[in-house]
Amino acid sequence: MLESWRWFGPQDPVTLSHARQAGAHGIVTALHHLYDGRVWTPDDIAERMALVRNAGMVWSVCESIPVNSAIKLRNENWRRYVDAWKQSLANLGKGGVPVVCYNFMPVVDWTRTNLLYPTPVGGLALRFDMIDFIAYDAFVLKRPGAEAGYEGALVEAARKRLEGMSEHDVETLERNIIAGLPGGEDSYTRETIRRHITSFDDLSDDDMRSNLVEFLKEVVPVAVENNVRLAIHPDDPPFSLFGLPRVVSKTEDLDVLLAAVDHTANGITLCAGSYGSRHGNDVVAIADRFAERIHFAHLRNVSKEPDGSFIESEHLAGDVNMVSLISVLRREERRRAASGRTDSVIPMRPDHGHLLIDDQTKKVNPGYSCIGRLKGLAELRGVIAAVDQLDVQAA
Template identity: 85%
Template structure:
């Protein structure tokens, strides 16, 4: 596997030098300063590529090309945004970027309710608390018909939770949920997010799925022509938020996506933490089922709770059996080598490491501090070595 590291560009407090010291060889990055939907030019791509090469690394994955809501709604100026997306995709391929990770989440990207949840070991983790989220949605945002999204027990728990919060705590919760997390495309206010959510009021899961399929029919041929592997990222969390449709959350969704445009260029990002956050998802079984179309892997882990809440655990300590998952991925890489595939090496990255040691005194992007990810990558590297030895002995 290609050990990679997410980097948010020159403004990232965790530098490419830090990534190299952590042992990463690939860089997962995007042109985060160009997020308004216009096409990325060959010069834009070349400039970023030059920075990565200067650091002695390779641009292994673009994560992600911004996707305007008009594409997901298929309204307004959707055609111009799709055309620009296709130009950016082609220019990435021509510039030497082999994989593009993207998502189809409406309004809010990856979402958490607590960015500094204390762990028993003294670090801090990311957490999604369903009661906190419902409290915000129901009684702060006061989304229309929000009560239809929750059962009576959760609504009452949310009411009590909010009563125990100070105004400062409420504002912190709101900022965490809607102000935008690293890699997300939009930052909202309480007023603007209501409007963005309302725009999807008439969009069902079926409509959203159809819009995704129509998008794939347009972009997959461009990816194939330019030797790019598309890797759709799952919804995070993989269930509806704010009553919005989410259609990349479980194995059936992946089956629909891959069969809609049956081309190897149309693949997935296997995010163990995202898929692992949904009750009923067997991440290892999903990896086995869709192995041929896994173009990128986020190897992070979570511990789920019955009400839908979860905490981001250490990489080897969550609900997903990371040893079994890596075994599946390494077996698939060997199969690709035997088949003669050019994409035999799957890029992976550690994700959402805990905030540890002196990173706790620094300003870093939530989930993307240095030491926590370095620790995770080292642990994953050890698992890969052990899996390789075991698999080699059985050949």
């Protein structure tokens, strides 16, 4: 596997040098300063590529070209934005970027309610608390119909939770949910997110799925022509937020999307933490079922709770059996190599990481501090080495 590291560009407090010292060989990055729907030019891409190469690494994955809401809604501006997306994709391929990760989440990207949740050993983790989210959705944002979309007991728990919150607590919760996390496309105020949610009112799950399939029909041929592998990221968390449709959350969703445009270039990002956040998802089984279409792996872990809440665990703890998952991925790499596929090495990165030691005193991107990810990458590297040794002995 190609050990990679997410980097948010020259403004990232965790530098390329830090990534290299952590043992990464690949860099996962995007032109985050150009997230307004414009075409990423060959010069833009070459400049970023040179920074990565000069640091002694390769640009292994673009994460992500943002998919504008007009594409998800397939409204009157759809053609303008999809054409720009296709041109950026072509330019990335011509510039030497082999994999493009993207997502199709409406309005909000990856979402957490607490960015500094204390762990038993003194670290700080990311957490999604369902009761906090309902409290915000139903009683702060006051989205029409929100209460009816949740179980009554959860709504009452949320009401009581909000009563115990200070104004500062509510402001922090709102900022965590709607102000935008690293790599996300949009940042909102309370009024702007209300309007944006409303724009999706008439869109069903089937409509959203159909719009995604139409998008794939447009972009997969461009990926094939330019030697790029597309890797759709699952919804995070993989269930509806704000009553919005989310259609990349479970096995059945992937069956539909991969069959709709049946080409190897139409693939997935196997995000263990995202798929692992949904009750009923077996991440190892998902990896095994769709192994030949996995073009990128996010290796992180979560511990779920019955009400839908979850905390991001240490990489080798939590609900996902990371040893079994890595065994599936290494087996797929060997199969690809034996069949002559040129993409036999799957890029992976330690996704997120606890805020540890003196990183707690620094300004860092939530989930993307240095020490927590370094620890995660070292642990994953050890699992890979152990899995490989056991396979050698078994042979």
